[in-house]
Amino acid sequence: MLDNATEGYVTADGRQIGPVVMEMKGITLRFGGVEAIRGISFDIREGEIRAIIGPNGAGKSSMLNVISGFYHPQEGEVFYRGVKRPPMKPYMVARQGIARTFQNIALFEGMSVLDNVMTGRLNHMKVGLLGQALWWGKAEAEEVKNRAKAEEVIDFLGIQAIRKTPVGRLPYGLKKRVELARALAAEPQILLLDEPMAGMNVEEKEDMSRFILDVNDEFGTTIVLIEHDMGVVMDLSDRVVVMDYGKKIGDGTPEEVRNNQEVIDAYLGVSHD
Numbered sequence: 001m002l003d004n005a006t007e008g009y010v011t012a013d014g015r016q017i018g019p020v021v022m023e024m025k026g027i028t029l030r031f032g033g034v035e036a037i038r039g040i041s042f043d044i045r046e047g048e049i050r051a052i053i054g055p056n057g058a059g060k061s062s063m064l065n066v067i068s069g070f071y072h073p074q075e076g077e078v079f080y081r082g083v084k085r086p087p088m089k090p091y092m093v094a095r096q097g098i099a100r101t102f103q104n105i106a107l108f109e110g111m112s113v114l115d116n117v118m119t120g121r122l123n124h125m126k127v128g129l130l131g132q133a134l135w136w137g138k139a140e141a142e143e144v145k146n147r148a149k150a151e152e153v154i155d156f157l158g159i160q161a162i163r164k165t166p167v168g169r170l171p172y173g174l175k176k177r178v179e180l181a182r183a184l185a186a187e188p189q190i191l192l193l194d195e196p197m198a199g200m201n202v203e204e205k206e207d208m209s210r211f212i213l214d215v216n217d218e219f220g221t222t223i224v225l226i227e228h229d230m231g232v233v234m235d236l237s238d239r240v241v242v243m244d245y246g247k248k249i250g251d252g253t254p255e256e257v258r259n260n261q262e263v264i265d266a267y268l269g270v271s272h273d
Contacts, residue, residue, distance in 0.1 A: 008045065011238055018046030021222060022067070022190065027076035029062055036062040037073065038246040044190070049216055049223045051233045053257075054243035055266060060226045061103060063243065064192050067224065068100050069093035095123050097189035101179045101196055103226075109168035113178050116167055117153060120185030121146040153184045156218075157211060173204035177211070184215065190222045191215065197229055205229065209236060234258065242266070 008018040022044040029037040036059045044050050052060050065071040066078065069090045078085045080096060099120070107116050154163050157177055162170065167178055176196060183191060196212070197205045209232055215221050227233050233240060234254040242250035242257055244266040250257045257263055 008047075015047070015217075015238075017048045017238060020044070021046040021081060023079040024063075024066070025077045025079065027063070027066060027073045027078070029059075029066060029071055029073045035246050037066070037243075039076070040241075040243070040246075040248045041076075042241045042248065042251055044222060044224060045239075046222055047216070047220055048238040049212070049225060049236050051225045051227065051237035051240040052243065053227065053230070053233055053240055054249075057245070058243040059246040060243055061194055064100070064194055064224070064226060067190075068098060068192055091123070094186065097187075098192065099183040099186040099188035099190075100192035101176075101183050101194060103194040103198060105172075105175050105179055107167045107175060107179055107182070110166060112164050112166055113159060113170075113181075114147075114150060114154065114163045116178055117150040117181045117185050118146065120153075120182040121150060123186060149187070150181075150185050153181045156184070156214075157181050173200055173207075176200065176204075176208065180208075180211065184219075184221075188221060190224065193223060193225045193227075195226050195228065197227060197232060205232060212236060 008016060010016055020043045023041075024043070025041050027037050027040045028035065040059075040063065052063060054060050062071060066073055069088045069092065072087045108119070151163075154160055157180065159174065159177055159181065162174065167175060170178065180193075180196065193212070197208050200208065212223060212225070213236065216223055225233070225237065237254055239252060240250070240254055240257045241248060242260070242263045244262075249266060250260040250263040252260075
């Protein structure tokens with residue numbers, strides 16, 4: 001069934017996964033003479049949690065940057081909802097309904113949590129700069145609507161108590177949650193998460209895992225996840241693609257990937273002679 005892009009599948013826990021929403025075909029990305037990605041193909045299905053894993057330097061973040069439009073591959077094609085996507089700026093990709101978080105936190109530390117989350121609504125703001133400055137009529141109505149959405153996301157992630165706190169005063173784990181909130185405020189159809197649990201303690205990882213599952217379940221958001229914690233990956237993901245030295249060495253369910261000898265060798269550092 002998974003060979004048919006127009007059909008979905010049902011997970012072991014009864015969740016319905018939809019048809020292919022994005023497809024990467026033969027993606028090759030070079031930086032000078034270095035190939036960060038070499039001829040990789042895989043798809044992303046609507047409503048699933050799709051993990052990209054691999055040892056350090058495998059090319060995972062580079063692939064996420066291709067999906068988000070930050071990098072343009074020298075070879076290969078990206079298809080979004082069945083249509084070949086031309087080279088696009090990241091803000092254009094965001095307008096298609098794709099949002100992301102970053103491996104290194106990228107927040108405005110001098111601004112409050114609420115104001116940071118509000119920046120996720122920029123693509124939903126239609127009134128021009130002058131109208132926003134005057135804050136009258138349509139501008140006022142738009143501001144009220146966007147603020148309500150930001151507050152909804154803040155409530156969803158349980159950070160009401162810090163909504164007016166400057167982000168710079170927050171501990172690391174809460175900053176990561178605020179970054180997730182900003183991405184969710186954009187109401188993405190596909191959410192890209194670049195190591196959302198890096199640097200977290202066990203309790204913080206448990207909280208973030210729960211929020212990721214809740215986002216997928218309650219909003220139906222498709223999630224593409226890069227994460228080094230294999231326990232988290234195996235628990236959260238519906239399907240996993242494995243990269244090593246820029247190549248794809250595995251693709252399938254967590255169980256299939258766990259039993260893939262090439263994947264096992266890559267993580268154990270076995271020579272590829």
